[in-house]
Amino acid sequence: MAVVLPTSTRNVLCNALVDLIDAGSGAGYLEFQTAGGTEVATLPFSDPAFGDASTGVATASTITDDSNATGGTIGKAAFYDSDDTEVMTVGVATSGSDININTVVVVAADTVAAGTLTVTMPAS
Amino acid sequence: MPVVSGTFTASNGLLISEDFDSSPLTSPWYDDGIAFDKGTMPETGSDCWRYSWTEGDIGTNGLITARCAIPNQSEVTIEFDFAASANFADQRPGSSYSAHFMYVHTNLDGLYGDNTTIYLEPDGDGNFWVDINKSDEPATWQEVRNTADVDVYDGEVHTVSWYMKANTFGNADGEIKLVVDGITTIDRTDIEIFIYEGQFFDKVELGPYIIGPNSASGPLSYYVDNLRIYGGTHDVPAATNGIISFSASSSSIDEDEGTAVVSIIRSSGSDGAVTVDVDSSDITATAGEDYTAVDQTVEFADGETNKSVTVTISDDMSSESNETLLLTLSNATGGATVGTPQYHTLTIVDQTPGTGGLEVDFPVYAWDQDTIDFTVYNPGASTVTFDYATADLGSGTGYAEAGTDYTATSGTDETIAAGEKKTYSVPINYSSAPAGGSDAIRFTVTDSDENVTHGRGLIQDVLQQANFDEVWSEGSPTRRKGRVRSHTQSSFSNYLHGIKSGAVWDTTTAAVGKTSIKHDCVDYDNREFDSGLDSLSASTICKIGTMDDGEEYYFKLWIKFEEDFDWYTGYPEDGKAQNKFKFGRISKDYPGAYTTWYLKPDRFQFGRSWPTAADSFLYLYYDFDPVTNPTVREWTEVIFYQKRESAWAAHDGIARLYINGVLEDEVLNTDYMNNNGSNPGTGLELHDSRCCLGGWTQQQIGSDAANANGGDEVKGGYVWTCGHITSQYWPSAKYDKPE
Numbered sequence: 001m002a003v004v005l006p007t008s009t010r011n012v013l014c015n016a017l018v019d020l021i022d023a024g025s026g027a028g029y030l031e032f033q034t035a036g037g038t039e040v041a042t043l044p045f046s047d048p049a050f051g052d053a054s055t056g057v058a059t060a061s062t063i064t065d066d067s068n069a070t071g072g073t074i075g076k077a078a079f080y081d082s083d084d085t086e087v088m089t090v091g092v093a094t095s096g097s098d099i100n101i102n103t104v105v106v107v108a109a110d111t112v113a114a115g116t117l118t119v120t121m122p123a124s
Numbered sequence: 125m126p127v128v129s130g131t132f133t134a135s136n137g138l139l140i141s142e143d144f145d146s147s148p149l150t151s152p153w154y155d156d157g158i159a160f161d162k163g164t165m166p167e168t169g170s171d172c173w174r175y176s177w178t179e180g181d182i183g184t185n186g187l188i189t190a191r192c193a194i195p196n197q198s199e200v201t202i203e204f205d206f207a208a209s210a211n212f213a214d215q216r217p218g219s220s221y222s223a224h225f226m227y228v229h230t231n232l233d234g235l236y237g238d239n240t241t242i243y244l245e246p247d248g249d250g251n252f253w254v255d256i257n258k259s260d261e262p263a264t265w266q267e268v269r270n271t272a273d274v275d276v277y278d279g280e281v282h283t284v285s286w287y288m289k290a291n292t293f294g295n296a297d298g299e300i301k302l303v304v305d306g307i308t309t310i311d312r313t314d315i316e317i318f319i320y321e322g323q324f325f326d327k328v329e330l331g332p333y334i335i336g337p338n339s340a341s342g343p344l345s346y347y348v349d350n351l352r353i354y355g356g357t358h359d360v361p362a363a364t365n366g367i368i369s370f371s372a373s374s375s376s377i378d379e380d381e382g383t384a385v386v387s388i389i390r391s392s393g394s395d396g397a398v399t400v401d402v403d404s405s406d407i408t409a410t411a412g413e414d415y416t417a418v419d420q421t422v423e424f425a426d427g428e429t430n431k432s433v434t435v436t437i438s439d440d441m442s443s444e445s446n447e448t449l450l451l452t453l454s455n456a457t458g459g460a461t462v463g464t465p466q467y468h469t470l471t472i473v474d475q476t477p478g479t480g481g482l483e484v485d486f487p488v489y490a491w492d493q494d495t496i497d498f499t500v501y502n503p504g505a506s507t508v509t510f511d512y513a514t515a516d517l518g519s520g521t522g523y524a525e526a527g528t529d530y531t532a533t534s535g536t537d538e539t540i541a542a543g544e545k546k547t548y549s550v551p552i553n554y555s556s557a558p559a560g561g562s563d564a565i566r567f568t569v570t571d572s573d574e575n576v577t578h579g580r581g582l583i584q585d586v587l588q589q590a591n592f593d594e595v596w597s598e599g600s601p602t603r604r605k606g607r608v609r610s611h612t613q614s615s616f617s618n619y620l621h622g623i624k625s626g627a628v629w630d631t632t633t634a635a636v637g638k639t640s641i642k643h644d645c646v647d648y649d650n651r652e653f654d655s656g657l658d659s660l661s662a663s664t665i666c667k668i669g670t671m672d673d674g675e676e677y678y679f680k681l682w683i684k685f686e687e688d689f690d691w692y693t694g695y696p697e698d699g700k701a702q703n704k705f706k707f708g709r710i711s712k713d714y715p716g717a718y719t720t721w722y723l724k725p726d727r728f729q730f731g732r733s734w735p736t737a738a739d740s741f742l743y744l745y746y747d748f749d750p751v752t753n754p755t756v757r758e759w760t761e762v763i764f765y766q767k768r769e770s771a772w773a774a775h776d777g778i779a780r781l782y783i784n785g786v787l788e789d790e791v792l793n794t795d796y797m798n799n800n801g802s803n804p805g806t807g808l809e810l811h812d813s814r815c816c817l818g819g820w821t822q823q824q825i826g827s828d829a830a831n832a833n834g835g836d837e838v839k840g841g842y843v844w845t846c847g848h849i850t851s852q853y854w855p856s857a858k859y860d861k862p863e
Contacts, residue, residue, distance in 0.1 A: 088128070
């Protein structure tokens, strides 16, 4: 039998995950990286980064644009807390990925901006 | 597992893109009509679009052009994926290299910057080699830093940088050709080109994509996909020894001011001695005619920040439009860089003669005339007192000199009534034709209010065509105004000889004076005639030839005119105007005193199967009244080329004169292009006595010759001349039967 999580549990787990981004003295950040892990752009989260989960879904609060991106070809994105401790890594592509971005090619000094970002703890 | 879901955007300056995912540009590629996706333009006034698309195939070129106009853009990135099959074997130069390559052709016309980078990165599927192709490097390029092949291997990033000279708009200079000539197996390799410091980026051309020979060793498959052009910003280190630029991007000067001084400044540092090159290029002004070309190096001493360059302006004394030239800064040395404005447009403002109140004409006389006569006209309402004097406009070639070429002439306290014209003769002293073809002389009048009006006369050679000189000596017949004036032609190469064999015209180089048939008008010589048609009455049609069924006339004219001039052709045997076909109108306002026109009707058939004496023809028609417009004084010869296309028969031609659509005279009935093998014919006479007030004189300028193809004798060309009309034709050569 598959594990089934009630909504309350999903909310707890989801909050626990996103709260890791808030660890440290400041706000965490989302770093777009090349496939090899080189920074392409860094977007600071709010502190706290996400609001309380509801129905297992936590939605990110305001994410600050990176208006002066380092530049490069994005291959993935990593979540960090303010102490630079990695929380999780997700895939990035122009479509069909965890995070979708209109282009993975970022030229130096470009602006990378967030639309929506959610973390979902599924029921099963 | 938790699920992360997000959407982000990168305002990465994507200007234009096309992901051909559904149909990547595989060989051969075809225009699929795809319109490039346009990104967000970086600033007002910028735009990008798909510019052109030429289909490619094996052995032919394909070309995609995306064009962007991006003011102040400081960085442009061109990116695309390229893939080729394993059959794209290593054929690097030096081995078994053949034409298997691809151009990444960025036409950087107008790019103001000078540091360009190509960024190459195979993404793990193969290596490739890049040849920075310098073979077509324009001579004006300053420096190419990397000229050797660059090997780029998996996972390796290569940056190839060079300096290139910024270029003028519309100039083909400034191309970067990235030749990928040794593809093995590459899949989706990104090739990026960064262009830094540009302020205006014109276009990007992907191609020509020369696919290679149609053979088993050629590339069997490849594709281009994901074309993207980005614009962004790029920090440019400040120059430590200064940035040299013009102080302004444009200025103007009156034509008669003599010299223009254009300021060059050195900013953002003045340490050390530096230099910068300044050169000029024509826009609408012509170096050597309107100004003296500039090609110099300007030196800034240590601490010096202001210099200038002087442009010498020529006052040609003719009424014309304002003209412009471009000054360009380049090749800064000593650590300085060239900044903006790097270009300076200098406008030469025409100073229309006659501003002094009186008007002086611009006569053109032959060197063997006794005098050159200047006419002073008073357009005002009262009598004017004035002085006049000749003066040298310069010395050496192109200028008449007092005492040598003409007798200085002057007068004082002349009076001229309102509306009156007075003519003053200046003796001409030439013993031979002026070197270079013509000499200018100034004639200046100064009225009692110190208003100065310049006139300019031109003393011309009337025959300086070396080819003709050999067969047409100056003394026979005597040169005179209205004689053939032909110049600038160096040879008769590529002219047909009047012989046709097979389906194509022979390209035999014609013997001197024997050119009779020409395949087309391209590269024809600049042959001028002063026909003097102004002597004819108004509304005259001067028919100057007949044509046969299926023949084509190609002709070129050089013309100077002061009235609109209409060209017609057709079949006006009955004089009905509606049967005339108007080719077009040459406006009197067309810029330039002499203009080249090529006119070619498609066919001169008009439904007739075989030619008769009344067949179609080409004729010259003008409907202004030269008698009441005496300023029309220079006309041209019209050169006809006859090309027999299909029909072939013995027949006669006839030249007739029509005046006001009415047949006035039949002058010569010729045995024209008779090809019966026994009668060579006399050629089509393209003159008419009624067009020549002084009567015609015929001179054969080429000898008859045997037909190289075994046909009838090839007749030499003839020249018919009269006092004011010179009609030159070469239709007397014979043809072989078409095969």
